[in-house]
Amino acid sequence: MKRALAAALICLSLAAHADDDVSKVNGAIRVEAGRTVGEVSSVNGSVRLGDGVTALDVGTVNGAIHIGARSSVGAIDTVNGSITLENETKAKSIESVNGSVRLGSSSEVAGDATSVNGSMSFGQASRVGGNVETVNGSITLDQARVGGRLKTTNGAITVGAKSHVGGGILVEKKTFSFFDWNRRKPKIVIGPEAIVEGTLKFEHEVELYVSDTAKIGEVDGASPIRFSGDRP
16 A cells, blocks of 8 residues: 555656646746656757657747657647658647757657748648748758648749648738838749649749659639759
């Protein structure tokens, strides 16, 4: 009986420790490899999780976020800073306002991955269950799979060889202002053996290149230029 009670108390202690939140107002946060924690948040400082960490939501206002390999976390968001997921890492969703987003190989985002100003790249065998969206930034898939749609306004899109997009592509109409100096046409490339299901819709002029071995849905607003080989 005493042994059972002691074991129960140890389990309760570990559970309480696992639910501990980690937060700072000013300064970087590091979570050691293999730990289980609650929410991780910083106002002015980077957040770095070691390999094999389990955590709830991870966020910072001003600072980069780096999630180590084979970790599992909830929603990830930052206002000013990049987001990096190393190999075989899982997250609920990703949101960045000013910063790049990078997924390592075999990493997975269950929901959406979005960035307003920043490039987005997805490594081999990585997966996004929802949409991938950016306003001013490129999107690059490297043998990656996106369940939803790719969406941008001013950025280039590369659906690399053997990548798969389930919900089409949307390049939205530009909203011009005095501060909008970007007149360059976005370059959209659908690589060899890539598949883009759904409609590829372009609300302003783009350069659309499609491999002769790729499979795409209906194209609205652009004339595809076919190419052979690895790239146009």
